[in-house]
Amino acid sequence: MTRRRRPTLDDVASAVGVSRATVSNAYNRPDQLSSQLREQVLRAAAALGYAGPDPTARSLATSRTGAVAVLLDTSLSAAFSDPALSVTLDALARVVDPHALLLLPGGASGGPPAERVLTAQADIAVAYSLADGAPALDSVRARGLPLVVIDQPLLPGAARIGCADREGAALAARHLVSLGHRRFGIFAAGSRVTPGGGALSLGAASAASFRDTRERLAGYLDEVDPASVVVEEAAGLSVESAMAGAFALLGRTPRPTALLCMSDQLALAVLAAAGQLGLRVPEELSVVGFDDSPPAAWAVPPLTTVRQDLAVKGRIAGELVLRLLAGEPVPPPDEVPVSLVVRASTGPAST
Amino acid sequence: MTRRRRPTLDDVASAVGVSRATVSNAYNRPDQLSSQLREQVLRAAAALGYAGPDPTARSLATSRTGAVAVLLDTSLSAAFSDPALSVTLDALARVVDPHALLLLPGGASGGPPAERVLTAQADIAVAYSLADGAPALDSVRARGLPLVVIDQPLLPGAARIGCADREGAALAARHLVSLGHRRFGIFAAGSRVTPGGGALSLGAASAASFRDTRERLAGYLDEVDPASVVVEEAAGLSVESAMAGAFALLGRTPRPTALLCMSDQLALAVLAAAGQLGLRVPEELSVVGFDDSPPAAWAVPPLTTVRQDLAVKGRIAGELVLRLLAGEPVPPPDEVPVSLVVRASTGPAST
DNA sequence: CAGCGTGACTGAAGCGCTTCAGAAAGTCCA
DNA sequence: TGGACTTTCTGAAGCGCTTCAGTCACGCTG
Numbered sequence: 001m002t003r004r005r006r007p008t009l010d011d012v013a014s015a016v017g018v019s020r021a022t023v024s025n026a027y028n029r030p031d032q033l034s035s036q037l038r039e040q041v042l043r044a045a046a047a048l049g050y051a052g053p054d055p056t057a058r059s060l061a062t063s064r065t066g067a068v069a070v071l072l073d074t075s076l077s078a079a080f081s082d083p084a085l086s087v088t089l090d091a092l093a094r095v096v097d098p099h100a101l102l103l104l105p106g107g108a109s110g111g112p113p114a115e116r117v118l119t120a121q122a123d124i125a126v127a128y129s130l131a132d133g134a135p136a137l138d139s140v141r142a143r144g145l146p147l148v149v150i151d152q153p154l155l156p157g158a159a160r161i162g163c164a165d166r167e168g169a170a171l172a173a174r175h176l177v178s179l180g181h182r183r184f185g186i187f188a189a190g191s192r193v194t195p196g197g198g199a200l201s202l203g204a205a206s207a208a209s210f211r212d213t214r215e216r217l218a219g220y221l222d223e224v225d226p227a228s229v230v231v232e233e234a235a236g237l238s239v240e241s242a243m244a245g246a247f248a249l250l251g252r253t254p255r256p257t258a259l260l261c262m263s264d265q266l267a268l269a270v271l272a273a274a275g276q277l278g279l280r281v282p283e284e285l286s287v288v289g290f291d292d293s294p295p296a297a298w299a300v301p302p303l304t305t306v307r308q309d310l311a312v313k314g315r316i317a318g319e320l321v322l323r324l325l326a327g328e329p330v331p332p333p334d335e336v337p338v339s340l341v342v343r344a345s346t347g348p349a350s351t
Numbered sequence: 352m353t354r355r356r357r358p359t360l361d362d363v364a365s366a367v368g369v370s371r372a373t374v375s376n377a378y379n380r381p382d383q384l385s386s387q388l389r390e391q392v393l394r395a396a397a398a399l400g401y402a403g404p405d406p407t408a409r410s411l412a413t414s415r416t417g418a419v420a421v422l423l424d425t426s427l428s429a430a431f432s433d434p435a436l437s438v439t440l441d442a443l444a445r446v447v448d449p450h451a452l453l454l455l456p457g458g459a460s461g462g463p464p465a466e467r468v469l470t471a472q473a474d475i476a477v478a479y480s481l482a483d484g485a486p487a488l489d490s491v492r493a494r495g496l497p498l499v500v501i502d503q504p505l506l507p508g509a510a511r512i513g514c515a516d517r518e519g520a521a522l523a524a525r526h527l528v529s530l531g532h533r534r535f536g537i538f539a540a541g542s543r544v545t546p547g548g549g550a551l552s553l554g555a556a557s558a559a560s561f562r563d564t565r566e567r568l569a570g571y572l573d574e575v576d577p578a579s580v581v582v583e584e585a586a587g588l589s590v591e592s593a594m595a596g597a598f599a600l601l602g603r604t605p606r607p608t609a610l611l612c613m614s615d616q617l618a619l620a621v622l623a624a625a626g627q628l629g630l631r632v633p634e635e636l637s638v639v640g641f642d643d644s645p646p647a648a649w650a651v652p653p654l655t656t657v658r659q660d661l662a663v664k665g666r667i668a669g670e671l672v673l674r675l676l677a678g679e680p681v682p683p684p685d686e687v688p689v690s691l692v693v694r695a696s697t698g699p700a701s702t
Numbered sequence: 703c704a705g706c707g708t709g710a711c712t713g714a715a716g717c718g719c720t721t722c723a724g725a726a727a728g729t730c731c732a
Numbered sequence: 733t734g735g736a737c738t739t740t741c742t743g744a745a746g747c748g749c750t751t752c753a754g755t756c757a758c759g760c761t762g
Binding site: 006049051052055056057058059060063065066067069075076077078080081083085086087089090091093094098100101102103104105113115116118119120121139142143144239272275294298300 | 357400402403406407408409410411414416417418420426427428429431432434436437438440441442444445449451452453454455456464466467469470471472490493494495590623626645649651
């Protein structure tokens with residue numbers, strides 16, 4: 001069975017005996033023809049098995065694709081296992097509907113490969129927490145695609161939404177200080193600075209390639225004595241590497257009495273690791289996360305964390321997308337506010 | 352600053368003084384011209400700010416978009432909070448690379464709206480666990496798009512990959528029976544059969560609109576006396592509704608001593624609910640999941656569950672995509688094997 | 703030297719659609 | 733009854749690219 005050539009607008013037009021423009025109008029501008037003729041066209045289309053204008057051809061003619069390219073730093077499984085991303089992207093998707101999301105997962109180099117971006121059929125790009133200088137961003141620029149960045153340094157010509165990272169981190173650190181803690185561990189997500197993860201000097205950590213890592217670190221250090229801090233970086237973004245990092249951090253001597261985690265995911269890994277080591281939280285160890293993603297509230301014990309409204313962040317990102325698409329000028333960078341949510345994973349220092 | 356018209360192939364061609372075909376070849380068939388001329392073309396392109404052939408125009412000319420449409424039953428956040436999806440999709444994405452994934456999230460009607468599918472720029476569609484008769488599937492057919500379905504009934508002309516649902520469910524049930532359990536609760540994911548969720552008769556449950564729900568139910572009932580079973584359906588796909596359903600199930604009198612959950616997500620919700628009620632697992636309650644998604648192993652206690660290799664499933668789905676895209680005939684439906692992974696969430700019935 | 707193979711490049715025909723400036727035919731009102 | 737609108741539909745010019753059948757020049761072979 002040779003698959004017959006799909007019918008085109010022309011086929012429908014000649015079947016009905018009208019011009020191609022009329023058939024096009026039947027789909028795109030119903031007010032441009034009598035409803036009677038329109039019915040007739042649609043019937044003929046159905047009879048011929050014509051499923052409506054070809055999306056690609058339409059895109060070429062209108063120079064709009066109806067898709068938003070989402071540039072991710074990591075593989076899909078790593079990306080999706082981050083609840084913060086899920087929530088943000090979901091909110092974004094709702095706002096930009098009916099635009100579809102074209103997912104460009106990251107490769108080894110951090111962010112999607114440049115040529116994937118060059119050939120992506122999308123009207124606009126959204127970059128989610130890419131490392132500084134990711135090649136994908138150059139491609140976006142080269143193509144002249146509008147760009148919205150989330151949790152990233154501002155790029156010229158791009159719109160930006162983030163959160164008050166530094167302030168949030170400072171809130172978390174201050175909370176621990178006020179509880180009497182004096183020995184801190186800082187737990188950062190995996191990055192490509194030190195591909196294997198592991199212990200990090202403050203200097204190295206301050207040079208992280210992710211803006212949020214740098215900012216949150218700075219926020220912590222606004223409140224605690226750098227000398228009282230050890231920094232650990234996870235080896236990757238998987239839960240496994242978070243667990244490994246957590247064990248490493250808890251194995252330091254003297255053991256920190258409080259852990260500042262740069263995401264809830266990391267904090268949850270710490271909780272799990274502490275559980276396995278028989279360390280009681282918060283009696284023997286205080287843990288604070290970042291994001292207030294949904295699992296933070298269900299954790300045992302419920303996680304003290306820095307809250308940012310991820311749904312709002314996603315929504316704002318979506319609105320930025322729509323505004324850039326509408327040709328509006330690039331708005332100034334925006335941030336969602338942060339607040340500290342104190343739950344049960346933090347308590348007084350056990351001297 | 353009016354955004355200047357982007358340069359096209361023609362601009363580059365006339366800048367260099369060659370034909371348009373030559374410039375096209377410089378990008379697509381380097382062997383068709385001297386490397387010297389190619390260099391010259393590429394330099395001119397860079398000078399003009401030409402970032403390579405326009406993806407849409409290229410698609411129209413080649414009638415290939417390089418995108419795989421992924422049809423989801425739910426919103427993105429619900430979809431992504433399902434680790435099984437993440438793993439599957441990740442594996443799929445790796446196999447079909449460099450194809451990008453075009454995400455079409457589901458709406459209120461189950462699955463993406465029909466017109467979203469009609470206008471999606473993709474070469475092929477992958478449907479992930481859609482309800483029977485989802486309108487999106489009709490659109491796929493109408494467009495004549497190749498289709499791969501995952502965990503769904505077979506559609507004529509579609510390729511299918513699933514898992515041995517019924518067999519897996521039977522394994523789980525048999526395990527509990529052998530542990531002496533005689534009062535069972537079956538916990539099904541939310542669907543649109545009974546939009547609010549809640550208690551379900553066996554008849555209603557057997558008519559579920561999701562194939563995997565029906566099959567797993569049948570598998571459970573292959574091993575346990577239907578009279579010894581109560582069925583609960585979650586109100587939705589969120590963690591919250593899973594928790595609510597879990598409480599409902601644990602509130603039945605007499606309380607089931609063992610719960611058969613149709614996914615790990617549901618099982619984890621049960622674990623959390625049991626914890627809040629002070630019910631010890633497995634001493635007072637046995638819980639078995641389905642999927643063996645990553646969190647199952649980290650749960651407290653680690654979850655006994657039916658394992659299906661999700662990465663393999665995703666990989667096979669990806670291979671099916673590639674084969675259909677290559678014009679190969681539709682292979683017969685395939686299933687990944689299942690096995691029971693006994694961990695610590697199941698134990699002898701407490702009489 | 704005729705004949706031929708080869709490498710390098712081009713012309714032009716699409717791909718399937720949208721859109722805009724009309725044309726044709728009807729409607730309305732003074 | 734005639735001019736001014738409306739409504740309805742059409743012709744044709746793109747949108748930016750790929751690709752195929754050549755054309756052309758050149759060096760090689762026998």
